[in-house]
Amino acid sequence: MMKKIVIAAAMVALSSGSAFAASGSSATATGSATATVVAPIVLTHTAGAALNFGKFTAGTGGTVVVTAAGVASATADVGIVPGSTSSADAFTVTGDNNRTFTITTTSGTVTQGANSLSFTTAPSAASGTLSATGTGAFTVGGTLTVPGTAVAGAYTGTYSATVAYN
Numbered sequence: 001m002m003k004k005i006v007i008a009a010a011m012v013a014l015s016s017g018s019a020f021a022a023s024g025s026s027a028t029a030t031g032s033a034t035a036t037v038v039a040p041i042v043l044t045h046t047a048g049a050a051l052n053f054g055k056f057t058a059g060t061g062g063t064v065v066v067t068a069a070g071v072a073s074a075t076a077d078v079g080i081v082p083g084s085t086s087s088a089d090a091f092t093v094t095g096d097n098n099r100t101f102t103i104t105t106t107s108g109t110v111t112q113g114a115n116s117l118s119f120t121t122a123p124s125a126a127s128g129t130l131s132a133t134g135t136g137a138f139t140v141g142g143t144l145t146v147p148g149t150a151v152a153g154a155y156t157g158t159y160s161a162t163v164a165y166n
Contacts, residue, residue, distance in 0.1 A: 039096040039134060043163045046090035046137075051121065051159075053110075053144045054086035061148035068124035068141040078146045088124070088139040093163050097134045100166040102127045105140055108159035115151045119144040121159050127166070 053064045054072050062076025064086075072086030080086075093101065105121040121142040130136045140161060 038099070038165070039094075041093065041095035041099075041101060041163055041165055043161060044092045044094070045161075046092060049090035050087065051089040051119075051140055051142050052085065052087040053119070053142070054084035055081040056084065056146065057081065058146050058148055058150040061146055061150075064144045064146060066141045066143075068122060068139045070139070070141070077148070088141045089161075090139050091137065091161055091163075093128065093130065093136040093138070095130050095134055095165070097132055098130060099134075100127060100129045101136070101163045102166060103138055104162045104164075106160045108157050110144070110155035110157035112151065112153040112155040115153065115155070116157075117144055117146060117150060117155055119157075119159075121161075123161070128163075 051066060053066055056064050056074060057079045059077030059079060062074060062078035064072060064074050064078055064080070066072045066086050066088060068088050070086060070088040072080055072084070074080050095101070103123040103126060105123050107118065107120045109116045109118050111117075119142045121140050124139045124141070128136045128138060140159075142159075
C-alpha cells in the first residue's frame with residue numbers, strides 16, 4: 001500500500017506542473033555589444049614644402065598674399081621682385097577610410113634677428129574627406145603684413161596646422 005501512495009503522489013506532482021514551473025518574478029535575455037576602432041588621424045608636413053612669400057620690396061608697406069595654389073600678389077606699396085618664387089605649404093593626411101576631417105591653421109611671425117613680420121594662414125579648404133584608402137592632402141597659403149619699416153634680409157618662422165575628425 002505504501003508503494004501505491006508514493007506513486008500516486010508522484011503522479012499528482014507531475015500532472016500539476018507547478019512543481020517544475022518558473023516563478024515569473026524574473027527573466028533573462030541575451031543582449032549584444034559592438035565596438036569600432038578607428039584608425040588615428042595623422043598629419044604630415046610634405047618634405048621640402050614651405051609657405052614662401054618670395055622676394056619683394058617694402059616701399060611704404062602693404063601685404064604679400066600667397067594663394068593656396070602658390071601664386072603671390074602684393075598690395076599697396078609692396079612690390080614682388082621679378083623672377084621671385086613663391087609657394088604654398090603642403091600637408092598629407094592619413095586615417096580612417098572615407099572619414100571627414102576639419103583643417104585649422106594658426107597665424108605666425110617670420111623673423112630675421114630682432115626684426116619680425118606677422119602673417120596669417122589660409123588652408124586650401126576648411127575640411128576634407130579621406131579617400132577610400134584613407135589618404136588626403138591640402139595646401140596652405142597666407143598673407144604677410146609688410147610695414148614700410150621692414151628691414152632687408154631673409155626671414156623665417158613657423159605656424160601650426162591641425163586636422164581633426166568630424
